[in-house]
Amino acid sequence: SEPHRAAASAPPAERFPPPPPAAPAQPWAAPPREPGPPPAETLPSGDATAYVPAAQLPVPDPGWEATVEPEPGTGKRRKTIPKERKLSPLMLVLLVLLFILLAAVAAVTFLPGLLPGWERPATAPASTARLPGRRPQAAALPAGTARPYSVYVRAFQGDRGYDAAVALAKRVESGFPGVSAYVFPEEISGMIYYKVYAGMLDDTVQAAALRTQLMGAHLANPDDVGGPAALIQARPWTFDLGAFPTREAADRRAAELATAAIFASPTAVPQTDGSERWTLYAGAYPDSARAEPMKKTLQSARLPARLVQRVGRAPATSK
Numbered sequence: 001s002e003p004h005r006a007a008a009s010a011p012p013a014e015r016f017p018p019p020p021p022a023a024p025a026q027p028w029a030a031p032p033r034e035p036g037p038p039p040a041e042t043l044p045s046g047d048a049t050a051y052v053p054a055a056q057l058p059v060p061d062p063g064w065e066a067t068v069e070p071e072p073g074t075g076k077r078r079k080t081i082p083k084e085r086k087l088s089p090l091m092l093v094l095l096v097l098l099f100i101l102l103a104a105v106a107a108v109t110f111l112p113g114l115l116p117g118w119e120r121p122a123t124a125p126a127s128t129a130r131l132p133g134r135r136p137q138a139a140a141l142p143a144g145t146a147r148p149y150s151v152y153v154r155a156f157q158g159d160r161g162y163d164a165a166v167a168l169a170k171r172v173e174s175g176f177p178g179v180s181a182y183v184f185p186e187e188i189s190g191m192i193y194y195k196v197y198a199g200m201l202d203d204t205v206q207a208a209a210l211r212t213q214l215m216g217a218h219l220a221n222p223d224d225v226g227g228p229a230a231l232i233q234a235r236p237w238t239f240d241l242g243a244f245p246t247r248e249a250a251d252r253r254a255a256e257l258a259t260a261a262i263f264a265s266p267t268a269v270p271q272t273d274g275s276e277r278w279t280l281y282a283g284a285y286p287d288s289a290r291a292e293p294m295k296k297t298l299q300s301a302r303l304p305a306r307l308v309q310r311v312g313r314a315p316a317t318s319k
Helices: 002-008 062-067 089-110 161-175 204-216 247-258 289-300
Strands: 149-156 181-188 191-201 232-234 237-244 265-270 276-285 307-309
Touching (some): 149 204, 161 181, 161 191, 181 276, 191 204, 247 265, 276 289
Antiparallel strands (some): 237 276, 237 307
């Protein structure tokens, strides 16, 4: 072909000479260098920081304060850890004395046998340890003799019944000194009667003697009650309207009660302390049911309706 023929026909002078053989390779020697600074210490990361117990941490010396230099330009020392405080000798002495005192108190209180010759003082009983005082006196109470018997005199009815009964009671008291008369309302078959009774006696013998006297003076009539025996009646209950130191004080109170249609009879009653007081009695009843009319009268007048037994001394004369 044409290219092949052209290459074969080229002259030999146009070929390149072969390269010379290469020298053998030698190792490279670097020039000597100055020693550089030591490598900086690499700080560990937060995750890689090792835990150090508090007991291994360094404790500052309290004496450092004395070696701290003043800050430049200010003349003031920097604040550092304060020095360790120490107890003063006086404080130590006081603490020792306090300890000795507490120990002595404990020994005397809890261990009296430890101290030779010491005995705990005997404590007086509570009853004798108190200072002698005045013994309180008990309140005086009625101590009279029960006197339940009375003699029936008469009964009145109507608007003027109370006034008529009071007039008859005055006649009995003026005719028989020392004999008490009683005027009080009582219900009979649905009707209210003002009854008059005489005397406050402790037995039927005394009541029979008073009955004879009243019949002789025509103040009591056996026919009104079906015979002489029915004139003597047991009526032990009465209303207590208060006690007074003298007969005069009791009479003044009785006059005040009379304005409210309440007839009160002063009676001498011995007391438990040996004294005697005048008590105002209102009514003479065989039981509490028959006393209801008088109870309502006292309650309407705003007076205490206290039903008690008739007691006193006989005869009921002033002291």
